[in-house]
Amino acid sequence: MDGVLQFILNSLSLGSVYALFALGLIMVFGILKLVNFAYGELIMVAGYTWFVLQGTLLPLVVVVLVAIVVAAFTSVVTERVAFRPVRSNSMNAMLITSFAVSTLLQNSALVFVSPRARAVDVPVFFHTNINLGGVQISVSNVVVILVSTLTLIGLLVLMQKTRLGITLRAAADDFRMLQLLGVRADQVIVSAFAISGVLAGIAGFLWISRIGSVSPTVGMAPLLIALIAIVVGGMNSLSGAIVGGFFLGTLTIALQLLLPQDMLAFRDAVIFAVVILVLVFRPQGIVKGRFATERIG
């Protein structure tokens, strides 16, 4: 019983971080159909902000909030400086630009901080356990699940109940039509990048508090996870990203638990094998998007 609960909590914890990664990526993809390869670097930026500020006497909550703002700001700046000028060009130009931005940010970290990983001070209580009705629960799991849940609820309310959210959903549906109703494309796109950055910041904090350090390439794994999650979950809806994230998280934890010790090194290979299997049977992802069904024929 204890084991089962532990498994569920671990899966929820990892899955929710993955879901946030995926949501941040799909936020921009949904509107521009651009896989933003510089997305991982937003997580890196959040991590370095944490690293730089930890010497000050600011409380962790403030540090994290600043890190989120810096990630969002970076995201908006990359849109303004790099993506907007090439937006009217081909899709490929955007894609290559996102690689360029990614490389630029990574190398900036390399030059200005260090090529080596730098430790961040994760509060000690993150690694303690609390006893809940005879079950040991790690505080970090509780923090991760709590923060992700609040973020998901916040995003849901934003997308359903606010002017911005409704506009963003419409833009993902038919951007040109939205413009014909009088909506400014620039405003919608910049908002999408900002939200993407906020999600990267929050997820980045949770991710880096798991790893305990930040390096120039810290964003690469999250980017890959996010990409796989949205492909498996379905690329045409936010719910697809969430489902994909939790699917990958649960799969990772399950394999960690079930694979024999000497097979653990191949965990990721097994994950990819399962992902391929899913795609063989559901090429459009677990959650069928509207466009996926329309494109056939």
Added chain:
Amino acid sequence: MSERLAADGIVMNFAGLRALDQVSLSLGRHEIVGLIGPNGSGKTTLVNVLAGALKPNAGSVRIDGEDVTAFPPRRIARHGLVRTFQTVRLFGTMSVFENVQLGALGAGLRRSKATTIANELIELFEIEDLRDVSSDALSYGQKRIVEILRSLATGCKYLLLDEPAAGLNEEESEHLLGQLTSIPEKFGCGLLIIDHDMNLIMRLCHRLHVLNQGKTIAEGTADEIRANPTVVEAYLGSQATAGADAAANPTAANPTAANHTVTERS
């Protein structure tokens, strides 16, 4: 300058082909004008020019006196001119209410105001039961109505409808006719309607504007157009010399028009 949408001397060339040749058209805020003509006569091209999707080689488009010829479509929309397309373009993942609301949001209104407008329009057009239905689940006729509501929600002064009755059955067509008739007086919004359904056009429009091969060949009321020999020759069908009866139902007389209607409705 009074409140009018006015196109003046529009010339539009496509790679050597003159799609529009010195076309002038005007639309007031309280009238319904029909834009008719055979296939390829330049009707949709003219709508594209008016809405800013195409920039004419010569001529100007003015909204209430202001020259909007060089404006991008978004700014033209903000100036009160909105269009629909031959195929319905609703936000399929969203509800009817949200679609209509987006019209008002697009015009820059606050969400609370947009909500009020959307609810009023939905009530006025008596589709309350569809309010929270996903727009993908609607019938084609219902989608047309929702699209028109969404356009009206922008508070537009001029609405261009490109074949609104295409793909509708008789009953839906009748229903649409009833809804469209009242729009100019209720909303102060002039309608420019392209359609091949002569029955609908003749009954609905205060004035008709007939294009053939990019040129205006006639303008006038439905009766005048029916009696105009040039129009009958070019569009309504030369066999329709019998007059109004056949003209009112040109699909029977003109093979081209008949074909068109069949393909549109299949």
